[in-house]
Amino acid sequence: MRVRFAPAPTGFLHLGSARTALFNWLAARHAGGTFLLRVEDTDLERSRQELVDVIYEALEWLGLDWDEDPVRQSDRIDAHQEAVDRLLIEGLAYWSDPVPEADRERVGGRAYDPADRDRDLGPGPGRAVRFRVPEEGAVGWTDMIRGEISFELANLEDFVIRRADGSPTFFIANAVDDAAMGVTDVIRGEDLINVTPKQLLLRDAIGAGAEPLRLAHLPLIVNEQRKKLSKRRDDVSLLDYRERGFLPEAMVNYLALLGWGPPDGVEVRTDPLREFPPMFRVEDVNDSSAFFDQKKLRFVNGEHLRALGVAHFAERARPWFDREPWSDRYHAETFGRIAGEVQTRVETLSEVPGYVDFLFLPEPEEDPVAWAKVMVPEAGPWLDAVISGCEAWPWESAELYERTMALAEASGTSRKKFQAPVRVALTGRTVGPPLFESMEILGRDETLRRLRSARGRLGEPTPDGPG
């Protein structure tokens, strides 16, 4: 069994393409088959190396390895031309002139004149080669996902296989290359269903139809409006997700859940690339479109993040610190002390620095809303109590916890309210990693400095007793 992933180099790998690549890869690995790569760079614009490299980079990031040297369609033009010539000689294709917009009514609204079929024209300026579609009958196939699909030939126009500029089109290139590469199973997006009759016809015409091709058309991935993901309004570039802090294993895991699900119902897998192949069958793929749900993706990513060992998590988060303006202050050992606590609180790696920046910054980045909310007048005495406590307490998180909570009890307020001003004074925010671990890491001196600073800005200490 040989499958192929055949993207056009557009400068980014589309999420839908990534899913197609994944399903082809899964099918191949399941069957012990061969996963091939063909770069469809027929257009010269698209054959720029850097555009092609993006595809390799994206596949490598996901961990989808291919088996033979990638085929560059641009290297195969001679074979495509030869096929077109042969079809011309055999009378299965013919030269055709374009019909100007104004005259289209005369030819049934088409862009070409069907009468050209019998004119026996030769090459000429502006003249393209069209495939002679039989007038009667139907082309169909049994789709591995959708079952019987069939098209009346009467509805199919004679399509171009060589443009006026001499270049072969996608239809012929595809048919010729699939045959040459020995492709046995084609797994691609549903948007290609309607070109399938053309490719089947050509496959037959070039004499490659002996072994019937097995076809599977995957449901489209859609946005909240149920439309095909568009480059313009949706986040469709796979590699952008890497930049946003998603793990490749989470992307693979989530993408596999779009149109398919593991038969045992366990959706999140620590190692989807190893666990899915044995259970993946194209026949089981769903046939209706799937919404790309960022929320669920985030959940899946969070699960993968939490499944990482703490050290590994810290390592993976490292690049995100490098992007911070204060990256030179980052200290791996310091982060390592709190990484485990951060790990359960983030869903993407990009959120990590924001959780612990106060440990590295000379001054915590203060959230004015948080300050206004917790620095109420009663907070003065609370801070005073914590400050004097901190001057003497043993500097260890469990101790700090016990003693601060004892002060909270004594204050008559809730623990929650009591800790809030302390947290804001130290971290600048109302939410963050556990407070006492943070204090321990910050150290006695820095903790006191920040508490005093906040206390100073809160206002004068209030004298004891009712005023």
Next chain:
RNA sequence: GCCCCCAUCGUCCAGCGGCCUAGGACGCCUCCCUUUCAAGGAGGUAACACGGGUUCGAAUCCCGUUGGGGGUGCCA
């Protein structure tokens, strides 16, 4: 317009004629845990588009309607 595909909770996946008073997951809500926020635990909310058949029996099969999507290029 024409061609093709699709139709189960808001979303993703189960269900392939009786096991369905329709199951799981995300989300959302409630509670527990709790130094914040998470994580974790326990609950809850919520769906077979509609109409005809077929059948003893239909979410499951057939037909139609409606709705959605894709394609209609000398792009791929």
